[in-house]
Amino acid sequence: MAAAAIRIAGLVKTFGNHRAVDGLDLEVPEGSIFGFLGRNGAGKTTTIKILMNMLKPTAGAVEVLGQDPHIHEKELKERVGYISDNPVLYDWMKVEEVAWFAGQLYPRWDQQKVAALIEHFGLDPKQKIKHLSRGMNAQLNLALVLGHDPELLILDEPASGLDVIVRRDVLESIIQVISAEGRTVFFSSHLVHEVERVADQVAIIDQGKLLVCGELDAVRQQVKRVLVRTEDAVDFAGVTGLRGVQGEGRQRLLTIFDYGDEAKAQIEQAGGQVVEVIDLSLEESFVEHVTPQGGLPS
Amino acid sequence: MAKRKITRGGDALHLRLDTAGGVPIYLQLIEQIKYHIATGTLKADDELPSVRAVASAQLINPNTVARAYLELEREGVIYKRRGMGTYVAEKGVSMSTEERLNIVRNLMEKALVEGTQLGLDAASLRRVFEETLEKFSSQ
Numbered sequence: 001m002a003a004a005a006i007r008i009a010g011l012v013k014t015f016g017n018h019r020a021v022d023g024l025d026l027e028v029p030e031g032s033i034f035g036f037l038g039r040n041g042a043g044k045t046t047t048i049k050i051l052m053n054m055l056k057p058t059a060g061a062v063e064v065l066g067q068d069p070h071i072h073e074k075e076l077k078e079r080v081g082y083i084s085d086n087p088v089l090y091d092w093m094k095v096e097e098v099a100w101f102a103g104q105l106y107p108r109w110d111q112q113k114v115a116a117l118i119e120h121f122g123l124d125p126k127q128k129i130k131h132l133s134r135g136m137n138a139q140l141n142l143a144l145v146l147g148h149d150p151e152l153l154i155l156d157e158p159a160s161g162l163d164v165i166v167r168r169d170v171l172e173s174i175i176q177v178i179s180a181e182g183r184t185v186f187f188s189s190h191l192v193h194e195v196e197r198v199a200d201q202v203a204i205i206d207q208g209k210l211l212v213c214g215e216l217d218a219v220r221q222q223v224k225r226v227l228v229r230t231e232d233a234v235d236f237a238g239v240t241g242l243r244g245v246q247g248e249g250r251q252r253l254l255t256i257f258d259y260g261d262e263a264k265a266q267i268e269q270a271g272g273q274v275v276e277v278i279d280l281s282l283e284e285s286f287v288e289h290v291t292p293q294g295g296l297p298s
Numbered sequence: 299m300a301k302r303k304i305t306r307g308g309d310a311l312h313l314r315l316d317t318a319g320g321v322p323i324y325l326q327l328i329e330q331i332k333y334h335i336a337t338g339t340l341k342a343d344d345e346l347p348s349v350r351a352v353a354s355a356q357l358i359n360p361n362t363v364a365r366a367y368l369e370l371e372r373e374g375v376i377y378k379r380r381g382m383g384t385y386v387a388e389k390g391v392s393m394s395t396e397e398r399l400n401i402v403r404n405l406m407e408k409a410l411v412e413g414t415q416l417g418l419d420a421a422s423l424r425r426v427f428e429e430t431l432e433k434f435s436s437q
Binding site: 198 | 315317318319320321322323350353354356357358359360361362
């Protein structure tokens with residue numbers, strides 16, 4: 001078992017009556033690209049802010065690279081690269097000034113690498129920060145975060161609202177970090193199809209609670225669609241793990257959690273014949289996890 | 299504004315990976331590399347792009363690429379030279395007769411599904427196949 005880059009145990013954060021994080025347990029293995037998935041408002045940003053010691057937990061404990069972020073904040077700032085969901089840089093400075101300024105904060109700073117990245121992204125070093133577009137701002141933040149060679153990279157909704165070129169830059173940066181031995185990337189997103197390409201571990205949270213966590217393929221395969229042929233108006237309600245039925249005629253499409261021999265036997269007992277078991281994409285699986293049962297009220 | 303530099307690592311390998319179909323990415327990689335060998339795009343002792351190059355070009359996890367390469371190496375389709383790169387094995391190319399048959403098999407299955415849905419029976423399907431093969435061979 002690999003060491004954990006992040007450990008979250010029984011984490012609770014309340015704002016007034018609202019429980020933004022509600023008893024979250026999570027372990028992010030070292031060396032993984034970990035996709036932290038949830039809808040808007042699921043508690044992702046709150047959790048990340050606690051990891052970065054920007055918020056204090058109401059209850060529970062977190063550990064980042066084996067340390068308590070509240071006690072070891074300064075040391076962790078040097079070891080962890082973080083881009084918030086709304087990164088703000090000093091907007092009166094020029095690109096090259098920010099790069100120099102950031103370099104003063106980190107012992108492992110690589111000025112050459114940052115300059116090369118700024119050039120690679122096509123940014124003008126003389127441009128003022130306040131004149132950068134949203135995409136350029138994101139690219140500059142990536143250059144700065146890669147510049148101090150972080151052991152752990154934490155990104156909060158890194159691709160949100162960016163065009164396809166900059167989203168590529170974000171994913172390439174993630175791959176660059178993970179390619180070094182023992183590095184870990186933890187990123188939150190609600191853009192599931194992008195997570196699917198790059199992550200090897202995922203967690204899905206909803207309303208501050210963990211729904212599922214593990215290897216991407218295992219999480220994806222937890223939900224199946226099962227195409228069933230049936231003669232009469234049979235009822236599949238008793239099938240274990242059944243989440244939904246589409247169609248009313250001879251062919252039904254059942255959505256089933258943890259489909260296996262047991263569910264198959266129950267389908268046959270109810271008078272159905274399994275025609276095909278269909279794998280879902282992570283996005284489809286995600287939707288099944290976070291959608292309340294039943295469709296829109298008609 | 300400075301122009302974006304175009305950087306690439308290793309030989310190009312045409313891959314089209316798709317996350318909508320529910321097939322794990324490492325399996326798609328394995329299938330597509332075998333396909334390139336079967337169709338002759340990749341020949342014995344051709345060098346494959348590095349794990350890092352494939353990961354960056356396709357924006358996928360390097361571990362996923364490494365897993366596909368490891369599996370292909372285990373099957374004897376590709377081999378590694380220490381301190382160098384990864385190459386297509388002689389055995390990989392000869393083994394690919396089976397792969398070639400598999401490609402045709404999959405295409406035929408699709409045609410048969412279509413034919414059955416159109417209400418054709420096995421005898422007429424077999425006749426169409428024989429006729430088409432004869433016409434094709436005589437060309």
